[in-house]
Amino acid sequence: MFETAHSKLTICAMSAALTIGAHGVHGQTPAAPEQAPPVATFKSNVDLVRVAAVVRDQKGRFVQDLTIRDFEVTDGGQVRPISDFRQDVSGVSIALLFDVSGSMEGMFGHAREAATHVLSWLDVNEDEAGVFRFDTRLEESLPFTTGLRTLPPALAGVMPFGATSLFDAIARTAERVNVREGRRRAVVVFTDGSDNASRMTPAEVSSIASAIDVPVYIVGVVASIDNPSSQLSTGPEKSPLAGPLVDLANWTGGHVFVSSTPVERSLAARQIVEELRHQYLIAFESSGDAGWHQLAVRVRNNKKMVVRARSGYIAGHSRPNSL
Numbered sequence: 500m501f502e503t504a505h506s507k508l509t510i511c512a513m514s515a516a517l518t519i520g521a522h523g524v525h526g527q528t529p530a531a532p533e534q535a536p537p538v539a540t541f542k543s544n545v546d547l548v549r550v551a552a553v554v555r556d557q558k559g560r561f562v563q564d565l566t567i568r569d570f571e572v573t574d575g576g577q578v579r580p581i582s583d584f585r586q587d588v589s590g591v592s593i594a595l596l597f598d599v600s601g602s603m604e605g606m607f608g609h610a611r612e613a614a615t616h617v618l619s620w621l622d623v624n625e626d627e628a629g630v631f632r633f634d635t636r637l638e639e640s641l642p643f644t645t646g647l648r649t650l651p652p653a654l655a656g657v658m659p660f661g662a663t664s665l666f667d668a669i670a671r672t673a674e675r676v677n678v679r680e681g682r683r684r685a686v687v688v689f690t691d692g693s694d695n696a697s698r699m700t701p702a703e704v705s706s707i708a709s710a711i712d713v714p715v716y717i718v719g720v721v722a723s724i725d726n727p728s729s730q731l732s733t734g735p736e737k738s739p740l741a742g743p744l745v746d747l748a749n750w751t752g753g754h755v756f757v758s759s760t761p762v763e764r765s766l767a768a769r770q771i772v773e774e775l776r777h778q779y780l781i782a783f784e785s786s787g788d789a790g791w792h793q794l795a796v797r798v799r800n801n802k803k804m805v806v807r808a809r810s811g812y813i814a815g816h817s818r819p820n821s822l
Contacts, residue, residue: 546785547582549712551683551752551778552796552808561777562804572783573795583782591626591775592643592679593617596672597654598690600634600663607659609720610689611650613758616768617687618648627682629675630654633668634661635696643679665694666704669715669747673708683775685753687716691725692739701743705750706791709809714753716771717744723759750810774807786814 550572554562567584595614603610618628629643630651641651669688676684686708708715719740740757748755754774756767786792794811798804 547782548785548812550781550783550794550796550808550812551712551714552781552806553752553774553778554798555805555807557803557805561773562798563777565779565798569798569801570779570781571797571799572781573797574783574786575792577786579783579786581781581783583780585780586778588681588683588778588780589625590682591621591772592676592682592684593621593626593628593772593775594643594672594676594686595628595630595650596668596686596688597630597632597640597657598634598663598665598668598688599632599657599659600693601660602663602691602693603659603720606691606720606722607657609758609764610718611654612761613689613718613720613764613768614650614687616765617772618650620769620772621647623648627679631668631672631675632657633664634659635664637668637671662696663690663694664696664698665690665692666697666699666701666747670699670704670707673704673711673713673715673751677711677713683778683780684712685714685716685771685775687718687771689718689720691721692717692719692744694739701747705747705810706813708747708751709811710813712809712812713751714809715748715751716753717748717755718764718767718771719755719757720764721757721759725759749807752807752809754807785812789814 552570554565556562563586567581570581570584572579572581595617597607597610597614599607621628623646625645627643627645628647629639630641632638632640632654640653641647665688669686672686676686717740721738721740725738738757740755745755754771756763756770758764758767781796790813792811792814794809796806796808798806
């Protein structure tokens with residue numbers, strides 16, 4: 500189990516199992532699960548729920564000129580009044596999370612390349628990044644640093660080895676980036692998608708990350724023969740970068756990218772940072788009913804606009820989140 504000084508989260512047992520369907524990496528966003536992810540609880544005295552939303556038109560272009568009157572937030576099907584709305588928040592805080600387990604042998608150099616592309620899109624004066632790595636344990640390679648342009652030298656000599664606790668590492672890293680207040684925050688994971696040692700399920704991890712409003716972006720680093728979207732793919736075997744990982748990313752408001760070429764890795768990095776810069780930050784007062792609440796954010800009177808945001812929150816336990 501990972502250790503973290505900032506963790507206040509505990510996973511509660513569920514009486515029924517969450518069924519996660521398999522979805523294609525480049526398919527449409529999965530429908531909301533019939534049953535909410537297992538509830539993660541944490542202490543707070545604040546009832547404000549913060550939601551970061553990205554809006555695109557039918558051609559995939561960012562929509563940048565919306566106002567508070569354009570948005571509607573539903574909480575368990577009930578419309579909730581928006582109490583705060585901003586799109587002028589400066590500064591991005593990104594946790595770069597590297598899979599250094601044995602399955603990444605031969606791919607780790609590509610993971611470093613993808614992360615370097617992410618850093619190249621950050622503003623040296625306002626944005627920050629922290630660097631973490633994991634196999635069965637989470638380690639901090641570099642604390643959050645403003646103006647970071649290069650990865651720490653220690654990553655250059657990493658020899659991938661051992662088992663993989665991917666889902667556990669994502670959960671613990673989301674907790675760490677959550678304390679970076681006043682910024683647009685995200686976890687960016689560089690992995691081949693394999694997991695053979697996690698104690699947490701994807702649903703439990705998504706409940707943590709979505710409840711604290713930290714989008715999780717997965718940058719899948721694989722060979723072309725293992726890329727389900729590549730013409731060189733060898734067959735119909737299910738990719739570990741599909742199914743549960745896609746659900747996890749979508750529930751948190753993030754996305755999965757599968758990359759096998761330098762161009763794909765560069766495009767994924769650019770899209771991640773651009774999405775963070777185009778977030779609308781919305782806040783509303785949480786419900787008085789304790790427990791998991793399904794969230795939906797949409798643009799009023801325009802069904803052609805697609806909104807990406809986290810899928811829910813936990814009433815009565817939301818961590819203070821200032822816009």
